[in-house]
Amino acid sequence: MMRKSYYQKLAFMGILLTILFVFQKYTSKEKETFPDVKFIMNSSNSVNITAFDPNSLNNEQWQNIGFSEKQAATILKYKDIVGGDFTSKEQLKKCYAISEEKFNEIKAFILLPETGRKSSSVFKSFEKKELIISKKFNPDQYSSVDWIKMGFSEKQAEAILKYKNYLGGSFISKEKFRECFIISPENYSKIQPYLLLPAKTPESFRNFTKNNSEKNKIQYHPFDPNSLNLEGWKALGFSEKQATTIVNYRDRNLRGSFKSTEDLQKCFVISTEKFQELKPYIQLTTKKQDAQEQKxxxxxxxxxxxxxxxxxxxxxxxxxxxxxxxxxxxxxxxxxxxxxxxxxxxxxxxxxxxxxxAPLDVSNVPKYTLTGAPEEWLKDHPYFKYSADKIIFYRITYPDDKKILKFLKLKPEYEERMKLYLK
The missing domain is CATH 1.10.150 (DNA polymerase; domain 1)
Structure with a gap:
């Protein structure tokens, strides 16, 4: 017994020493250093955005500034809904395809006014840019690039050149240059000291333009703006794009008709001058008047x-x-x-x-027997389509309408409906 007790104590001491050794080893061990963990993020491709006119962008160009193909299509569809052109940043922001975050990203580059304003011309009032004029110049010699460098937008530059061509290829005088509708009074006051042009328009040119305008003057006739199509508006002197905008404005924004001449005047592609020319010839007929006239x-x-x-x-x-x-x-x-x-x-x-x-004439309503009805008619007719396959199956064996109706086991009200169209 003593020997057994001795060996038990010896084994216990061995186990205890082992535990103490292991404990000392792990507590005295120097702390291991782990390598720093670095998370690798996929760097997103930054979109290089420059100043842009949202009215001139196509689907691919919207994608180039960070939108998906579907978002780009939605934006273009929204542009058509609002009349063919965006009139302000505020209006563009309402397009649900453009998130708040994305709008804030592109806002500074959008060439549109902050809020909608009435415009008296085809061209919108873009955000004001400071004009850069370093020396005196002859505007007749300026190209589109030169006007853009001065601070005008691409569309504004095109409009200035179109106006020059309208005058015969020369601005003629400061007086005529000032009449260019795309150049605001504020901008003209900045440009005027640098213009190398006569102050007044020569009398000879006044006589020429008067005679020329009389020759090219549009012969207006009384017209109803609610019945005019695209070609009709073009015949009144509007471009195809302007005519499309007027028709869209009438059919979409005003639900099919101008209710008053004021509605017509509010269409931004119709300038004040053009409206005054058209006004004496407008014979507006509303839907209400049509109903009275064609009762x-x-x-x-x-x-x-x-x-x-x-x-x-x-x-x-x-x-x-x-x-x-x-x-x-x-x-x-x-x-x-x-x-x-x-x-x-x-x-x-x-x-x-x-x-x-009102009367009801049923003489031309097609009726068939169940055995002779065309399959297409059975499968499409509201009263037969849910039983069409059964009818087609049963009539192969039972070419008798009464038996087929019996096999269908329809509710009485459904059977009565069917009989309305049976011979």
Whole structure:
């Protein structure tokens, strides 16, 4: 027993010494240094943005300044919606494809005024730039590049050169130069001391321009701006781009018609001078006047041929009129007036009034037997399409309408609907 106790004590001492040795080793060990961890970030390609006019950028150019192809397409679509051109930074910012962060990034480079302002010309008032004029010069000898270097935008430079060409290739005098609408009074006062031009326009040139303008003067005739198409506006002296803008402004912004001459005057591509020329010839007809002048006798209009325009004339809104026409087209014609009241999204009170006045001719509504109905008609007709495959299957074996209807096991109201279009 003593020997056994001795060996147990010896083993315990060995284990204890081992534990003390291991503990001393790890506590006395010098602290190891770990290498510094460095995270490698993918450096984003910085977009080099310079001053730009958002109205002149195409899809690819929007992508070049950091937008995706889809975002670029959205921006261009938004530009069309607002009338064909952005008029201010404020308006551009509202485009949902441009985030707040991205707008703040490009804001300083946008060549547009901060907020929308009425413009009397085709060209917008861009942010003011300080003009750089170092010496006297003859503006007749300046190219587009020279005007841009002075501080004008590319479009403004083009407009100045077009005006010079309009005058016959020379600005003639300071007086005529001042009449260039793209040069503001403030900018003219800065440029005027440096102009190498006569102060007054020679009388000979006045007589020439008077005679020339009389020859080229547009012969205006009375016109209705609500019925004028693109070619009609071009015939009045507007460019294709201006004419497109006017038509878009009328059809999109004003929902199809100018309500007053003031609406026409507000269109930014129509200058004050041009509007004054057109004003005596404007014969504005609104939709309300059209309705009075072309009043329809609805007691004689068949509900199966009544048009979308006539439904609007009766008083239905576009949603109701569209739903009624669409449902009639699907049915290939109404068979009874109750069907019309079952149309979704309609003003039932107004439609009830209409069907109490207007007649319904069902003689041209196509009807078939279940055994002889075209497959396309069965699969498309609202009353048959959900049973079309079964009908086609059953009629192979049972060429009898009554048996087919029995096999279909339809609810009574659904079967009654089908029978409206069965022979």
């Amino acid at each position: 329809t006798d609805f007691s004689k209009v068949d509900l199966n041929v009544i048009t979308f325009k006539q439904l609007l004339e009766f008083g239905l809104d576009e949603k109701s009129a569209g739903s009624m026409i669409g449902f009639r087209k699907k049915l290939r014609g109404f068979v009874n007036k109750q069907q019309i009241l079952e149309t979704y999204n309609i003003d039932k009170d107004l439609v009830q009034k209409l069907i109490s006045i």
